[in-house]
Amino acid sequence: MAFASMDSGDDNEPLAEINMVPLIDVMLVLLIIFMVTAPLLTHAVKIDLPKASSAANLTKPENVQLAIDAGAQVFWNGEAVDAAQLAERLKAASAMQPQPELHIRAERTTPYEKVAQVMSEAARQGLVRIGFVTDPSRAP
Template identity: 50%
Template structure:
Protein backbone atom coordinates (compact mmCIF):
# COMPACT_ATOMS: atom_id res chain seq x y z
CA UNK A 1 0.00 0.00 0.00
CA UNK A 2 1.12 3.50 -0.68
CA UNK A 3 -0.10 4.94 2.60
CA UNK A 4 1.28 2.36 4.93
CA UNK A 5 0.26 -1.15 5.72
CA UNK A 6 -0.91 -3.21 8.62
CA UNK A 7 1.68 -5.91 8.27
CA UNK A 8 4.15 -6.48 11.09
CA UNK A 9 7.10 -6.79 8.77
CA UNK A 10 7.18 -3.13 7.77
CA UNK A 11 8.23 -0.32 10.01
CA UNK A 12 5.55 2.13 10.84
CA UNK A 13 7.20 5.36 9.73
CA UNK A 14 5.39 8.69 9.81
CA UNK A 15 4.20 10.08 6.52
CA UNK A 16 6.66 12.73 5.40
CA UNK A 17 4.43 14.37 2.79
CA UNK A 18 2.75 17.70 3.62
CA UNK A 19 -1.03 17.57 3.49
CA UNK A 20 -1.89 20.45 1.14
CA UNK A 21 -5.69 20.24 1.47
CA UNK A 22 -6.03 22.45 4.59
CA UNK A 23 -3.61 25.00 3.14
CA UNK A 24 -5.60 25.21 -0.09
CA UNK A 25 -8.85 25.55 1.87
CA UNK A 26 -7.45 28.47 3.88
CA UNK A 27 -6.14 30.10 0.71
CA UNK A 28 -9.54 29.83 -1.00
CA UNK A 29 -11.34 31.27 2.02
CA UNK A 30 -8.93 34.23 2.08
CA UNK A 31 -9.39 34.71 -1.66
CA UNK A 32 -13.17 34.88 -1.27
CA UNK A 33 -12.83 37.37 1.60
CA UNK A 34 -10.55 39.62 -0.45
CA UNK A 35 -12.84 39.43 -3.48
CA UNK A 36 -15.76 40.56 -1.34
CA UNK A 37 -13.94 43.33 0.56
CA UNK A 38 -11.86 44.80 -2.29
CA UNK A 39 -14.72 46.83 -3.84
CA UNK A 40 -15.54 48.28 -0.43
CA UNK A 41 -12.02 49.65 -0.05
CA UNK A 42 -12.04 51.45 -3.39
CA UNK A 43 -15.05 53.67 -2.61
CA UNK A 44 -13.78 57.18 -2.24
CA UNK A 45 -15.38 60.56 -2.02
CA UNK A 46 -15.10 62.09 -5.46
CA UNK A 47 -14.37 65.78 -5.12
CA UNK A 48 -13.40 68.30 -7.73
CA UNK A 49 -10.83 70.19 -5.67
CA UNK A 50 -9.07 73.16 -7.23
CA UNK A 51 -5.29 73.18 -7.30
CA UNK A 52 -3.66 75.90 -5.29
CA UNK A 53 -1.42 76.95 -8.18
CA UNK A 54 -4.14 77.04 -10.86
CA UNK A 55 -5.53 80.17 -12.39
CA UNK A 56 -8.85 81.38 -10.98
CA UNK A 57 -11.88 79.63 -12.43
CA UNK A 58 -14.02 81.71 -14.79
CA UNK A 59 -17.23 83.06 -13.35
CA UNK A 60 -20.01 80.72 -14.46
CA UNK A 61 -22.91 82.71 -13.15
CA UNK A 62 -24.40 82.86 -9.70
CA UNK A 63 -22.24 81.40 -6.96
CA UNK A 64 -22.89 81.07 -3.25
CA UNK A 65 -20.06 81.59 -0.78
CA UNK A 66 -20.51 79.41 2.28
CA UNK A 67 -17.82 79.99 4.89
CA UNK A 68 -17.09 77.92 8.00
CA UNK A 69 -14.86 79.38 10.68
CA UNK A 70 -12.68 77.42 13.12
CA UNK A 71 -15.50 77.18 15.68
CA UNK A 72 -17.93 75.77 13.10
CA UNK A 73 -20.05 78.91 12.61
CA UNK A 74 -21.63 79.14 9.14
CA UNK A 75 -21.71 82.27 6.96
CA UNK A 76 -23.92 82.48 3.83
CA UNK A 77 -22.45 85.14 1.50
CA UNK A 78 -20.89 86.84 4.54
CA UNK A 79 -24.00 86.78 6.78
CA UNK A 80 -24.07 84.41 9.74
CA UNK A 81 -26.67 81.65 9.46
CA UNK A 82 -27.64 78.70 11.65
CA UNK A 83 -28.02 75.13 10.40
CA UNK A 84 -31.82 75.20 10.17
CA UNK A 85 -31.77 78.33 8.02
CA UNK A 86 -28.89 76.88 5.99
CA UNK A 87 -31.00 73.88 4.99
CA UNK A 88 -33.79 76.18 3.79
CA UNK A 89 -31.38 78.36 1.82
CA UNK A 90 -29.74 75.31 0.24
CA UNK A 91 -33.14 73.94 -0.82
CA UNK A 92 -34.10 77.31 -2.32
CA UNK A 93 -30.76 77.55 -4.14
CA UNK A 94 -31.14 74.04 -5.58
CA UNK A 95 -34.45 75.03 -7.20
CA UNK A 96 -32.90 77.97 -9.09
CA UNK A 97 -32.26 77.69 -12.81
CA UNK A 98 -29.40 77.45 -13.60
CA UNK A 99 -28.33 75.87 -10.33
CA UNK A 100 -25.69 77.96 -8.56
CA UNK A 101 -22.33 76.58 -7.55
CA UNK A 102 -21.61 76.37 -3.83
CA UNK A 103 -18.13 77.69 -2.97
CA UNK A 104 -17.12 76.19 0.35
CA UNK A 105 -14.52 78.13 2.33
CA UNK A 106 -13.41 76.36 5.49
CA UNK A 107 -10.83 77.45 8.03
CA UNK A 108 -7.84 75.14 8.33
CA UNK A 109 -8.78 74.35 11.94
CA UNK A 110 -12.40 73.46 11.12
CA UNK A 111 -13.37 69.96 12.18
CA UNK A 112 -13.89 67.55 9.32
CA UNK A 113 -17.19 66.51 10.89
CA UNK A 114 -18.60 70.00 10.33
CA UNK A 115 -17.51 70.12 6.69
CA UNK A 116 -18.92 66.64 6.03
CA UNK A 117 -22.25 67.60 7.63
CA UNK A 118 -22.53 70.75 5.49
CA UNK A 119 -21.71 68.78 2.33
CA UNK A 120 -24.32 66.14 3.23
CA UNK A 121 -26.92 68.86 3.83
CA UNK A 122 -26.11 70.39 0.44
CA UNK A 123 -26.43 67.05 -1.28
CA UNK A 124 -29.75 66.30 0.42
CA UNK A 125 -31.05 69.72 -0.66
CA UNK A 126 -30.12 69.00 -4.27
CA UNK A 127 -27.01 71.18 -4.70
CA UNK A 128 -24.80 69.18 -7.02
CA UNK A 129 -21.94 71.58 -7.74
CA UNK A 130 -19.62 72.23 -4.79
CA UNK A 131 -16.21 73.84 -5.09
CA UNK A 132 -13.57 74.29 -2.40
CA UNK A 133 -11.88 77.67 -2.21
CA UNK A 134 -8.22 77.65 -1.21
CA UNK A 135 -5.47 80.20 -0.96
CA UNK A 136 -2.46 79.79 -3.22
CA UNK A 137 0.65 78.40 -1.61
CA UNK A 138 3.16 81.26 -1.11
CA UNK A 139 5.97 79.02 -2.38
CA UNK A 140 4.13 78.53 -5.68
CA UNK A 141 3.69 82.23 -6.45
CA UNK A 142 5.80 83.63 -9.21
CA UNK A 143 8.37 86.28 -8.20
CA UNK A 144 7.52 89.89 -8.96
CA UNK A 145 8.35 90.96 -12.50
CA UNK A 146 8.35 87.45 -13.95
CA UNK A 147 6.01 86.24 -16.65
CA UNK A 148 3.33 83.68 -15.72
Template identity: 50%
Template sequence: MAFGNFSEDSGAPMAEINMTPLVDVMLVLLVVFIVTAPLLSNAVRVDLPRAAAATHQDKPEQIRLAIDAAGALWWNDAPLNEAVLAARLQAAVASHPDVELHVRADKAVRYELVAKALASAQQAGISRIGFITQQP
Protein backbone atom coordinates in the same frame (compact mmCIF):
# COMPACT_ATOMS: atom_id res chain seq x y z
CA MET B 1 39.28 21.65 -42.61
CA ALA B 2 35.59 21.09 -42.99
CA PHE B 3 35.00 24.42 -44.71
CA GLY B 4 37.32 25.41 -47.45
CA ASN B 5 38.93 28.81 -47.80
CA PHE B 6 40.17 30.10 -51.12
CA SER B 7 42.48 32.78 -49.73
CA GLU B 8 45.96 31.92 -48.77
CA ASP B 9 46.09 33.77 -45.43
CA SER B 10 43.31 32.10 -43.44
CA GLY B 11 44.00 33.79 -40.09
CA ALA B 12 43.26 37.42 -41.08
CA PRO B 13 39.91 38.92 -39.98
CA MET B 14 37.46 40.12 -42.59
CA ALA B 15 37.63 43.95 -42.82
CA GLU B 16 34.71 44.58 -45.19
CA ILE B 17 31.24 45.81 -44.21
CA ASN B 18 28.31 43.76 -45.42
CA MET B 19 26.37 46.31 -47.50
CA THR B 20 23.43 44.10 -48.47
CA PRO B 21 21.23 44.74 -45.38
CA LEU B 22 21.94 48.48 -45.56
CA VAL B 23 20.96 48.65 -49.23
CA ASP B 24 17.79 46.61 -48.53
CA VAL B 25 16.69 48.99 -45.77
CA MET B 26 17.41 52.05 -47.91
CA LEU B 27 15.37 50.64 -50.81
CA VAL B 28 12.41 49.91 -48.53
CA LEU B 29 12.55 53.45 -47.12
CA LEU B 30 12.74 54.89 -50.64
CA VAL B 31 9.61 52.96 -51.68
CA VAL B 32 7.76 54.10 -48.54
CA PHE B 33 8.63 57.75 -49.20
CA ILE B 34 7.64 57.48 -52.86
CA VAL B 35 4.25 56.08 -51.90
CA THR B 36 3.52 58.54 -49.05
CA ALA B 37 4.85 61.78 -50.62
CA PRO B 38 1.83 62.40 -52.91
CA LEU B 39 -0.55 61.85 -49.97
CA LEU B 40 1.09 64.63 -47.95
CA SER B 41 0.70 67.28 -50.65
CA ASN B 42 -3.00 66.69 -51.42
CA ALA B 43 -5.42 68.54 -49.17
CA VAL B 44 -9.06 67.67 -48.76
CA ARG B 45 -11.42 70.64 -48.84
CA VAL B 46 -14.06 70.42 -46.12
CA ASP B 47 -16.78 73.05 -45.77
CA LEU B 48 -17.39 73.45 -42.06
CA PRO B 49 -20.50 75.17 -40.75
CA ARG B 50 -20.12 78.58 -39.15
CA ALA B 51 -21.27 78.87 -35.57
CA ALA B 52 -21.94 82.18 -33.94
CA ALA B 53 -20.57 82.47 -30.43
CA ALA B 54 -23.07 83.29 -27.76
CA THR B 55 -22.52 86.81 -26.51
CA HIS B 56 -24.12 86.20 -23.14
CA GLN B 57 -23.88 82.90 -21.37
CA ASP B 58 -26.02 82.35 -18.31
CA LYS B 59 -23.70 81.68 -15.43
CA PRO B 60 -25.20 79.65 -12.64
CA GLU B 61 -25.77 81.27 -9.29
CA GLN B 62 -22.81 80.89 -6.96
CA ILE B 63 -23.18 80.44 -3.23
CA ARG B 64 -20.11 81.04 -1.09
CA LEU B 65 -20.37 78.98 2.10
CA ALA B 66 -17.58 79.62 4.59
CA ILE B 67 -16.95 77.75 7.83
CA ASP B 68 -14.61 79.45 10.29
CA ALA B 69 -12.47 77.82 12.98
CA ALA B 70 -15.20 78.17 15.61
CA GLY B 71 -17.68 76.31 13.39
CA ALA B 72 -19.78 79.33 12.44
CA LEU B 73 -21.34 79.31 8.96
CA TRP B 74 -21.25 82.26 6.55
CA TRP B 75 -23.60 82.43 3.52
CA ASN B 76 -22.18 84.90 0.96
CA ASP B 77 -20.33 86.75 3.76
CA ALA B 78 -23.44 86.93 5.99
CA PRO B 79 -23.68 84.88 9.21
CA LEU B 80 -25.95 81.84 9.03
CA ASN B 81 -27.38 79.45 11.61
CA GLU B 82 -26.68 75.75 11.06
CA ALA B 83 -30.38 74.89 11.46
CA VAL B 84 -31.32 77.21 8.58
CA LEU B 85 -28.66 75.91 6.17
CA ALA B 86 -30.74 73.08 4.67
CA ALA B 87 -33.75 75.36 4.06
CA ARG B 88 -31.58 78.03 2.41
CA LEU B 89 -29.94 75.45 0.15
CA GLN B 90 -33.31 74.04 -0.92
CA ALA B 91 -34.61 77.55 -1.61
CA ALA B 92 -31.54 78.30 -3.73
CA VAL B 93 -32.04 75.12 -5.77
CA ALA B 94 -35.75 75.92 -6.22
CA SER B 95 -34.96 79.39 -7.56
CA HIS B 96 -32.04 78.35 -9.77
CA PRO B 97 -31.47 74.59 -10.46
CA ASP B 98 -27.88 75.03 -11.71
CA VAL B 99 -26.63 76.60 -8.50
CA GLU B 100 -22.95 76.18 -7.59
CA LEU B 101 -21.77 75.84 -4.01
CA HIS B 102 -18.27 77.09 -3.19
CA VAL B 103 -17.15 75.80 0.21
CA ARG B 104 -14.29 77.49 2.06
CA ALA B 105 -13.44 75.90 5.40
CA ASP B 106 -10.83 76.97 7.91
CA LYS B 107 -7.89 74.67 8.46
CA ALA B 108 -8.77 74.21 12.13
CA VAL B 109 -12.48 73.40 11.64
CA ARG B 110 -13.68 69.91 12.53
CA TYR B 111 -14.33 67.67 9.55
CA GLU B 112 -17.74 66.77 10.98
CA LEU B 113 -19.04 70.32 10.34
CA VAL B 114 -17.84 70.28 6.73
CA ALA B 115 -19.36 66.83 6.18
CA LYS B 116 -22.72 68.01 7.56
CA ALA B 117 -22.71 71.02 5.24
CA LEU B 118 -21.88 68.82 2.24
CA ALA B 119 -24.61 66.33 3.20
CA SER B 120 -27.14 69.17 3.41
CA ALA B 121 -26.07 70.37 -0.04
CA GLN B 122 -26.41 66.87 -1.47
CA GLN B 123 -29.86 66.42 0.05
CA ALA B 124 -30.93 69.77 -1.40
CA GLY B 125 -29.96 68.54 -4.87
CA ILE B 126 -26.79 70.57 -5.48
CA SER B 127 -24.46 68.66 -7.77
CA ARG B 128 -21.87 71.37 -8.43
CA ILE B 129 -19.71 71.75 -5.33
CA GLY B 130 -16.26 73.30 -5.30
CA PHE B 131 -13.71 73.79 -2.55
CA ILE B 132 -11.89 77.10 -2.18
CA THR B 133 -8.41 76.89 -0.68
CA GLN B 134 -5.61 79.34 -0.02
CA GLN B 135 -2.03 78.67 -0.98
CA PRO B 136 0.50 79.36 1.81
Protein backbone atom coordinates in the same frame (compact mmCIF):
# COMPACT_ATOMS: atom_id res chain seq x y z
CA MET C 1 18.46 7.01 1.96
CA ALA C 2 20.36 7.07 5.21
CA PHE C 3 20.98 10.15 7.30
CA ALA C 4 23.94 10.56 9.58
CA SER C 5 23.34 10.50 13.27
CA MET C 6 25.52 10.73 16.33
CA ASP C 7 24.71 7.27 17.65
CA SER C 8 25.73 5.28 14.59
CA GLY C 9 29.15 3.79 14.70
CA ASP C 10 29.51 3.25 10.95
CA ASP C 11 31.76 5.95 9.46
CA ASN C 12 31.69 4.51 5.95
CA GLU C 13 28.12 5.60 5.13
CA PRO C 14 27.76 8.67 2.93
CA LEU C 15 26.73 11.90 4.62
CA ALA C 16 23.41 13.12 3.16
CA GLU C 17 23.38 16.76 4.30
CA ILE C 18 23.23 19.77 2.03
CA ASN C 19 26.02 22.27 2.49
CA MET C 20 24.24 25.67 2.68
CA VAL C 21 27.29 27.95 2.70
CA PRO C 22 27.88 27.95 -1.09
CA LEU C 23 24.15 28.55 -1.71
CA ILE C 24 24.15 31.52 0.65
CA ASP C 25 27.25 32.92 -1.05
CA VAL C 26 25.63 32.69 -4.48
CA MET C 27 22.45 34.29 -3.17
CA LEU C 28 24.37 37.23 -1.68
CA VAL C 29 26.33 37.77 -4.89
CA LEU C 30 23.08 37.79 -6.90
CA LEU C 31 21.53 40.22 -4.41
CA ILE C 32 24.44 42.63 -4.82
CA ILE C 33 24.28 42.34 -8.62
CA PHE C 34 20.55 43.10 -8.65
CA MET C 35 21.00 46.02 -6.24
CA VAL C 36 23.61 47.55 -8.52
CA THR C 37 21.76 46.98 -11.79
CA ALA C 38 18.19 47.80 -10.65
CA PRO C 39 18.59 51.61 -10.79
CA LEU C 40 19.93 51.31 -14.33
CA LEU C 41 16.83 49.46 -15.54
CA THR C 42 14.37 52.31 -15.06
CA HIS C 43 13.23 53.39 -18.48
CA ALA C 44 11.73 56.84 -18.66
CA VAL C 45 9.80 57.80 -21.75
CA LYS C 46 10.81 61.24 -22.93
CA ILE C 47 7.74 63.19 -23.99
CA ASP C 48 7.14 66.87 -24.55
CA LEU C 49 4.39 67.86 -22.13
CA PRO C 50 2.14 70.82 -22.92
CA LYS C 51 2.81 74.04 -21.07
CA ALA C 52 -0.06 75.62 -19.14
CA SER C 53 -0.40 78.47 -16.75
CA SER C 54 -2.92 78.37 -13.99
CA ALA C 55 -4.90 81.47 -13.25
CA ALA C 56 -7.21 82.32 -10.42
CA ASN C 57 -10.65 80.85 -10.87
CA LEU C 58 -12.91 83.77 -11.69
CA THR C 59 -16.03 83.71 -9.60
CA LYS C 60 -19.17 83.68 -11.70
CA PRO C 61 -22.29 85.40 -10.40
CA GLU C 62 -24.19 82.10 -10.20
CA ASN C 63 -22.45 80.73 -7.12
CA VAL C 64 -22.88 80.70 -3.37
CA GLN C 65 -19.94 81.38 -1.06
CA LEU C 66 -20.31 79.20 2.02
CA ALA C 67 -17.66 79.82 4.68
CA ILE C 68 -17.07 77.73 7.80
CA ASP C 69 -14.84 79.15 10.52
CA ALA C 70 -12.83 77.29 13.17
CA GLY C 71 -15.74 77.54 15.61
CA ALA C 72 -18.01 75.66 13.14
CA GLN C 73 -20.05 78.81 12.42
CA VAL C 74 -21.47 78.80 8.88
CA PHE C 75 -21.65 81.95 6.75
CA TRP C 76 -23.81 82.24 3.61
CA ASN C 77 -22.26 84.90 1.32
CA GLY C 78 -20.77 86.55 4.41
CA GLU C 79 -23.92 86.37 6.54
CA ALA C 80 -23.98 84.08 9.59
CA VAL C 81 -26.70 81.41 9.39
CA ASP C 82 -27.82 78.60 11.68
CA ALA C 83 -28.68 75.03 10.63
CA ALA C 84 -32.36 75.75 9.86
CA GLN C 85 -31.58 78.82 7.75
CA LEU C 86 -28.83 76.91 5.95
CA ALA C 87 -31.27 74.13 5.00
CA GLU C 88 -33.81 76.68 3.71
CA ARG C 89 -31.25 78.55 1.65
CA LEU C 90 -29.77 75.35 0.22
CA LYS C 91 -33.26 74.20 -0.82
CA ALA C 92 -33.96 77.58 -2.46
CA ALA C 93 -30.61 77.49 -4.25
CA SER C 94 -31.24 73.99 -5.58
CA ALA C 95 -34.55 75.14 -7.08
CA MET C 96 -32.86 77.95 -9.07
CA GLN C 97 -32.25 77.48 -12.80
CA PRO C 98 -29.40 77.21 -13.59
CA GLN C 99 -28.39 75.71 -10.30
CA PRO C 100 -25.62 77.74 -8.62
CA GLU C 101 -22.30 76.28 -7.58
CA LEU C 102 -21.65 75.94 -3.87
CA HIS C 103 -18.12 77.15 -3.01
CA ILE C 104 -17.07 75.96 0.43
CA ARG C 105 -14.33 77.90 2.20
CA ALA C 106 -13.29 76.22 5.42
CA GLU C 107 -10.60 77.40 7.79
CA ARG C 108 -7.61 75.14 8.23
CA THR C 109 -8.60 74.30 11.82
CA THR C 110 -12.28 73.65 11.06
CA PRO C 111 -13.36 70.18 12.22
CA TYR C 112 -13.88 67.87 9.25
CA GLU C 113 -17.13 66.69 10.81
CA LYS C 114 -18.71 70.14 10.31
CA VAL C 115 -17.57 70.33 6.68
CA ALA C 116 -18.98 66.85 6.05
CA GLN C 117 -22.31 67.82 7.66
CA VAL C 118 -22.61 70.92 5.46
CA MET C 119 -21.80 68.90 2.33
CA SER C 120 -24.29 66.21 3.33
CA GLU C 121 -27.02 68.79 3.88
CA ALA C 122 -26.28 70.42 0.52
CA ALA C 123 -26.52 67.07 -1.25
CA ARG C 124 -29.71 66.21 0.64
CA GLN C 125 -31.29 69.50 -0.50
CA GLY C 126 -30.39 68.76 -4.14
CA LEU C 127 -27.23 70.78 -4.83
CA VAL C 128 -24.88 68.78 -7.01
CA ARG C 129 -22.19 71.33 -7.90
CA ILE C 130 -20.04 71.61 -4.77
CA GLY C 131 -16.44 72.82 -4.75
CA PHE C 132 -13.76 73.67 -2.24
CA VAL C 133 -11.92 76.99 -2.32
CA THR C 134 -8.26 76.90 -1.33
CA ASP C 135 -5.49 79.47 -1.13
CA PRO C 136 -2.67 78.41 -3.47
CA SER C 137 -0.32 81.18 -2.34
CA ARG C 138 0.33 79.62 1.06
CA ALA C 139 1.87 76.19 1.27
CA PRO C 140 1.81 74.34 4.62
